[in-house]
Amino acid sequence: MENLLYKNCELCPRKCGVDRTSGLRGFCGETSDIRVASVGLHFGEEPLITVFGGSGTVFFTGCTLHCAFCQNFQISQQGMGKDLSRAEFVRLCLELEKLGAENINLVTGSHAIPKIAEYLSEAKNAGLSIPVAWNSSAYESVESLSLLHGLVDIWLPDLKTLNAQMSAQLFAAQDYPSVAKRAIRYMISESPLKIVERKKNGESREKMLSGVIIRHLFLPGRLDDTILTLDWLKSHADGKACISLMSQYTPVEFSQRKEALSAFQNRLVSTEEDKSLRALIDKYDFDYLFYQDLSDDTDWLPDFSREQPFSNALARPVWHWKTGFVGSSIAKD
Numbered sequence: 001m002e003n004l005l006y007k008n009c010e011l012c013p014r015k016c017g018v019d020r021t022s023g024l025r026g027f028c029g030e031t032s033d034i035r036v037a038s039v040g041l042h043f044g045e046e047p048l049i050t051v052f053g054g055s056g057t058v059f060f061t062g063c064t065l066h067c068a069f070c071q072n073f074q075i076s077q078q079g080m081g082k083d084l085s086r087a088e089f090v091r092l093c094l095e096l097e098k099l100g101a102e103n104i105n106l107v108t109g110s111h112a113i114p115k116i117a118e119y120l121s122e123a124k125n126a127g128l129s130i131p132v133a134w135n136s137s138a139y140e141s142v143e144s145l146s147l148l149h150g151l152v153d154i155w156l157p158d159l160k161t162l163n164a165q166m167s168a169q170l171f172a173a174q175d176y177p178s179v180a181k182r183a184i185r186y187m188i189s190e191s192p193l194k195i196v197e198r199k200k201n202g203e204s205r206e207k208m209l210s211g212v213i214i215r216h217l218f219l220p221g222r223l224d225d226t227i228l229t230l231d232w233l234k235s236h237a238d239g240k241a242c243i244s245l246m247s248q249y250t251p252v253e254f255s256q257r258k259e260a261l262s263a264f265q266n267r268l269v270s271t272e273e274d275k276s277l278r279a280l281i282d283k284y285d286f287d288y289l290f291y292q293d294l295s296d297d298t299d300w301l302p303d304f305s306r307e308q309p310f311s312n313a314l315a316r317p318v319w320h321w322k323t324g325f326v327g328s329s330i331a332k333d
Helices: 086-098 110-125 142-148 164-171 176-190 223-236 259-263 271-284
Strands: 035-042 055-060 104-107 132-136 154-157 194-200 203-217 242-246 289-291 315-320
Touching: 035 086, 055 086, 055 110, 086 104, 086 110, 086 315, 110 142, 142 176, 154 176, 164 176, 164 259, 176 203, 176 223, 203 223, 223 242, 223 271, 242 271, 271 289
Parallel strands: 055 104, 104 132, 132 154, 154 203, 203 242, 242 289
Antiparallel strands: 035 055, 035 315, 194 203
16 A cells, blocks of 8 residues: 555656656655655754754754755755665664663654654654654645654645745745645644653753644744745634744755745744744744744754764764764664
8 A cells, every 4th residue: 555655656746657666766855765864863953853862863864845045955955965774763663762762853854754653653653752743844645644644643734835836936836835734734633731740850841742842943034034934823713732833944055946035035034023022922922832043053053964964062963875884882783
């Protein structure tokens, strides 16, 4: 059944129709094999996700969206990564749990949902007991997402824009707003909010066991688009999901898509824009909202050609596509 879904592939909204089982690659850049670039403990996600132990992130190669400003472009559009078998995936999930991960965080796996669902089932049968998070662009069909029913506890979708003209230029996907809204509504219906308190060394922190965190990245010079997005979130997600408004936009050296970037001002967020965003937070009064402090530090940008793609303060690498398992605490057999 799984292989049939990759023939004349219509897993994502692009419905490119490629027979990915034959070795051909779809718009996503991938065959029916699963490829992964990096696995590790990540401490840069929202506090509900990182808690004490960090989020056990698995970065998949390929993507259904191809954002012009993608900060993970090396893996989403340039193909960095290595084939990963079911047994290897299961071992990595169990290793992450053993190392103290608060959850398994599957990043940009939309194009590989059937196999990921199969692999997750195997991991749970093998003893995986921490929550599983699905981290995506939300450019996904509900029919494909339904294959993850009962396997995913937490959803971390982007809601990048509700401006169809912007999505056409930046993602070559004019239907992104309608697709993403439908996907997010499904995620909310799948996973009601469940947040508990955890204690360690006398310190208490909240941890999400179930629910949705909807992320919106403010694009410099496009405040009206953010207002449009927040209006929709207030009406359809407030009280049902957590909102994460991000001000971390950072230009990247990704020359293939420079022309598309004329849709907005390709620069860091200004202090004036930060003040406007903070005023919006007060106006909307969301039940549960995260907002980043403004920073001009670009050291957090990942480089997946390295065993440690992130800064040491942000992540602890466990596995890398070039070298396999890394770190003295993990056996390399």
